[in-house]
Amino acid sequence: MAALLLDPLAAIGRATLGACRVAGDAALFALEGLSHVLRPPFHLRLFWRAFIEIAWFSLPVVALTAIFTGMVLALQSFTGFARFNAQSAIASVVVISLTRELGPVLAALMVAGRIGASFAAEIGTMRVTDQIDALTTLSTNPMKYLVAPRLLAAIIALPLLVLVADVLGVMGGWLIGTLKLGFVSDAYLKSTFDYLQAQDVISGLVKAAAFGFVIALMGTWCGYRSKGGAQGVGGATTSAVVASSILILALDYILTEIFFAQ
Amino acid sequence: MTEAMAAPGQAQAIAAATPKIRVRGLCKAFGPKQVLDGVDLEVARGHSLVILGGSGSGKSVTIKCILGLIQPDAGSIEIDGQDVLKMKRHDREAMADRIGMLFQNGALFDSLPVWENVCFKLLAQKRLSRATARDKAAEVLAQVGLAASVGDLWPAELSGGMQKRVALARAIAAQPDIIFFDEPTTGLDPIMGAVIDGLIVDCVKRLGATAISITHDMASARRIGDSAAMIHKGRIVWTGEARGLGHSGNAMVDQFANGRREGPIQMELRR
Ligand SMILES: Nc1ncnc2c1ncn2[C@@H]1O[C@H](COP(=O)(O)OP(=O)(O)OP(=O)(O)O)[C@@H](O)[C@H]1O
Numbered sequence: 001m002a003a004l005l006l007d008p009l010a011a012i013g014r015a016t017l018g019a020c021r022v023a024g025d026a027a028l029f030a031l032e033g034l035s036h037v038l039r040p041p042f043h044l045r046l047f048w049r050a051f052i053e054i055a056w057f058s059l060p061v062v063a064l065t066a067i068f069t070g071m072v073l074a075l076q077s078f079t080g081f082a083r084f085n086a087q088s089a090i091a092s093v094v095v096i097s098l099t100r101e102l103g104p105v106l107a108a109l110m111v112a113g114r115i116g117a118s119f120a121a122e123i124g125t126m127r128v129t130d131q132i133d134a135l136t137t138l139s140t141n142p143m144k145y146l147v148a149p150r151l152l153a154a155i156i157a158l159p160l161l162v163l164v165a166d167v168l169g170v171m172g173g174w175l176i177g178t179l180k181l182g183f184v185s186d187a188y189l190k191s192t193f194d195y196l197q198a199q200d201v202i203s204g205l206v207k208a209a210a211f212g213f214v215i216a217l218m219g220t221w222c223g224y225r226s227k228g229g230a231q232g233v234g235g236a237t238t239s240a241v242v243a244s245s246i247l248i249l250a251l252d253y254i255l256t257e258i259f260f261a262q
Numbered sequence: 263m264t265e266a267m268a269a270p271g272q273a274q275a276i277a278a279a280t281p282k283i284r285v286r287g288l289c290k291a292f293g294p295k296q297v298l299d300g301v302d303l304e305v306a307r308g309h310s311l312v313i314l315g316g317s318g319s320g321k322s323v324t325i326k327c328i329l330g331l332i333q334p335d336a337g338s339i340e341i342d343g344q345d346v347l348k349m350k351r352h353d354r355e356a357m358a359d360r361i362g363m364l365f366q367n368g369a370l371f372d373s374l375p376v377w378e379n380v381c382f383k384l385l386a387q388k389r390l391s392r393a394t395a396r397d398k399a400a401e402v403l404a405q406v407g408l409a410a411s412v413g414d415l416w417p418a419e420l421s422g423g424m425q426k427r428v429a430l431a432r433a434i435a436a437q438p439d440i441i442f443f444d445e446p447t448t449g450l451d452p453i454m455g456a457v458i459d460g461l462i463v464d465c466v467k468r469l470g471a472t473a474i475s476i477t478h479d480m481a482s483a484r485r486i487g488d489s490a491a492m493i494h495k496g497r498i499v500w501t502g503e504a505r506g507l508g509h510s511g512n513a514m515v516d517q518f519a520n521g522r523r524e525g526p527i528q529m530e531l532r533r
């Protein structure tokens with residue numbers, strides 16, 4: 001009887017302990033990775049390779065996402081705001097929602113799919129084929145060689161990508177505004193920049209850096225801890241993408257609260 | 263204390279008497295599975311030990327414990343008389359710099375061309391510039407019977423046997439004091455196998471390195487080993503001269519060396 005009552009409690013306890021262990025492991029992994037970012041020797045070649053992979057090759061996806069988001073925003077707010085005769089606010093709405101919110105979040109989600117998966121698959125394969133052990137025997141710290149350059153590259157690359165996304169998103173809104181909704185180009189651009197504050201853009205870029213860190217961390221961590229052959233690597237890839245996507249959304253709320261709550 | 267007080271000549275004699283590698287009571291379990299259950303090993307400086315044992319008997323795990331890649335549950339591992347498990351991380355890394363390892367499956371870095379794989383450790387330790395690394399790689403590749411042009415290929419473009427030889431080249435390129443070979447000749451044709459055996463003997467004799475090799479090939483074991491040890495059920499059940507394999511007087515070793523089905527070792531086959 002007692003066992004019947006206690007079993008569910010035990011299961012909950014086990015799950016909680018497991019979750020704590022996993023979170024603690026990820027946190028320690030993050031700290032160790034970051035400490036290697038700051039300590040020489042630095043692997044500039046690997047940093048550069050990761051940077052190109054993240055910043056340059058994600059550019060098309062992020063650009064398309066941003067342009068279409070800007071276009072949709074303009075169109076949606078036009079139909080919505082027309083009810084209140086508030087069409088003049090459209091340009092501001094587009095630019096503020098993009099820089100503060102949609103630019104960083106959507107760019108990060110797109111990059112999480114590409115980069116989180118590729119990091120997890122590459123490092124996971126290295127783990128299950130003993131390549132990470134081989135690094136250790138070849139006088140190279142795998143955290144420094146594999147994790148630190150990727151963390152740093154993602155933290156730097158994401159803000160740059162988001163800056164591009166902001167510009168292209170505004171351009172998408174402007175295209176729809178002038179070509180379809182009948183705004184005068186100069187007036188649209190003027191109202192875009194009239195209400196825009198530096199804080200809007202900067203908070204978005206800080207968010208982007210944080211998201212970049214989360215993406216690289218989840219990708220490398222899931223890969224590093226993977227075991228069990230091709231299936232294990234597949235699982236690591238999935239977890240990396242799911243975990244980083246959820247963490248991006250959660251972190252987005254927390255950062256917004258920090259930046260904008262009065 | 264006695265060592266500190268001894269005369270220099272005596273201290274050297276004591277150093278020569280300490281085995282290069284000494285493993286005592288090594289235990290390791292993976293979950294409920296006790297893989298190593300008190301392994302004892304000793305290898306003298308400049309000697310070559312061959313470890314034999316059935317598939318899954320824990321040979322690779324033993325080597326990985328000595329390398330520090332797997333943390334054992336109990337036991338001690340001494341290299342040059344110092345317990346590596348009690349060492350500070352920095353000292354342990356310095357120790358690892360002098361050890362070379364050939365992994366069972368090669369473990370070549372597939373994001374790097376062959377020449378960079380071969381010279382990886384020399385480049386990491388800054389003992390070599392990238393400009394001169396290609397020439398050095400060609401030199402080491404020649405020792406394992408590969409043409410210099412192989413250096414520009416990617417690991418994925420090599421056959422299994424070629425990968426093994428590149429991995430071997432990588433393990434010996436930095437001229438380590440201690441080398442571990444995990445099945446150096448499996449997957450090679452008999453002639454190349456003999457060449458690789460010769461190379462291993464050469465490393466030990468010429469460089470004065472201490473070697474531990476794992477092999478399933480008895481001819482190869484006799485060629486490369488000074489002594490041999492047999493591992494079974496997580497323990498060392500026999501040690502002796504490698505030359506005596508096949509007529510050692512130990513029923514298990516003789517069964518293993520001659521590849522007989524009947525004997526004290528029962529393979530766990532399920533039907
Ligand atoms: N990382 C690990 N996690 C769980 N079990 C492991 C791990 N590594 C090894 N084992 C188990 O330990 C046992 C010994 O493995 P090991 O690789 O040492 O065998 P081996 O003697 O080298 O065999 P082979 O000759 O086939 O290479 C195996 O049963 C294996 O399942």
Ligand SMILES: [Mg+2]
Pocket residue numbers: 321322323366444
């Ligand atoms: Mg093995």
